[in-house]
Amino acid sequence: MWVLSLGVLFCGVPVAELSCFGVSGNMGYLSSQRLTDYTYINDTTATVDVCALLCVVEPLCKSFNYHVLSGACERNTETxxxxxxxxxxxxxxxxxxxxxxxxxxxxxxxxxxxQPDEQCRPLGGVATCIKVNRCYTLVDGRARYAGTRSTTSMGYTCQRWDDHTTHSHVGNGDDSAFFPDDDSVEAAANYCRSPTSDGVKDLWCYTTDPHKRWEACDVPQC
Structure with missing residues (x-):
């Protein structure tokens, strides 16, 4: 167990649009440890301090992993x-x-x-909950998600829903009600969705890999 002393200003963090903070105190963390399979969002941050700040203002965050060389900040739904x-x-x-x-x-x-799908931000010095769409809700037993996750559980890049180049999916029963992007397939880009009415209720996407037609997305439930 290491102890990190916090005493910095958090200014200009574009990933979260946060205001500046002056903080002090101690935070314990485990060195050379990483929790796998429960990451719901991965940002790149300047320091471990900023990663901690993002975690503490997100109700969904139970723990985080920070890579000291790349600045990768993985927030987890478990510990x-x-x-x-x-x-x-x-x-x-x-x-x-x-x-x-x-x-x-x-x-x-x-x-x-x-709420679990929100983040608290100090907008104008006032605590404000902002919806960040990092988890899905169940609607009629199906996953409804308006977030921007665009990789599958195994790391494949998702294919755009309006693209049929790598994998054609014409006539697969697309249900626009589960493209919560102004009911637009184009606006859904290549984000994980649950758009078909063929019994598949989880979040997934077609991939850009010609050898992998589709795969589920690892997005937590709110």
């Missing part, structure tokens, strides 16, 4: 306590549970409650 077999020894990664992050790091968002 190494709840899913210990998924906590792997990997060089250059650190892992921290959200309960280990000083709540004061969130500033005005410290005690502000948001």
């Amino acid at each position: 190494g306590v709840t899913k210990p077999t998924n906590l792997q020894s990997v060089a250059n990664w650190v892992n921290t549970e959200s309960v280990q992050i000083p709540k004061s790091l969130a500033g005005v968002c410290e005690n502000h409650m948001c």
Whole structure:
């Protein structure tokens, strides 16, 4: 267990459009540890401090992994306590549970409650819940998701829904009600969706790999 001392200003973080924070305190984290299979979002941040800030303002975040060389910030829906077999020894990664992050790091968002698919942001100095669409809801037993995840559970890049170049899918029973993008296939781009009325209820997409027609997407439920 390492202890990171926090005492920096968080200014100009484009990934979250956050205001500046002056924080202090200690955060414990596990070095050379990475929780796998429960990441719902992966951003690139300047420091581990910013990664911690993003986790603490997202109700969905139970822990995060941070790669000290690339700045990759993976936020997880589980922790190494709840899913210990998924906590792997990997060089250059650190892992921290959200309960280990000083709540004061969130500033005005410290005690502000948001929904699982929202993030608290200090807009104009006021704690404001912003919908970020990082989880799906169930509608009539089917996954409805308006987020921008565009890779499958095994890392394949999704094919655009209005593209039939790599994999043709004309006449597959597309249901526009499950393209929650102004009911537009074009606006759905290559995001994970559940658009067919053929019994497949989970999130998935066609892939850009000619040898892999489609695959499910690993997006958590709200």
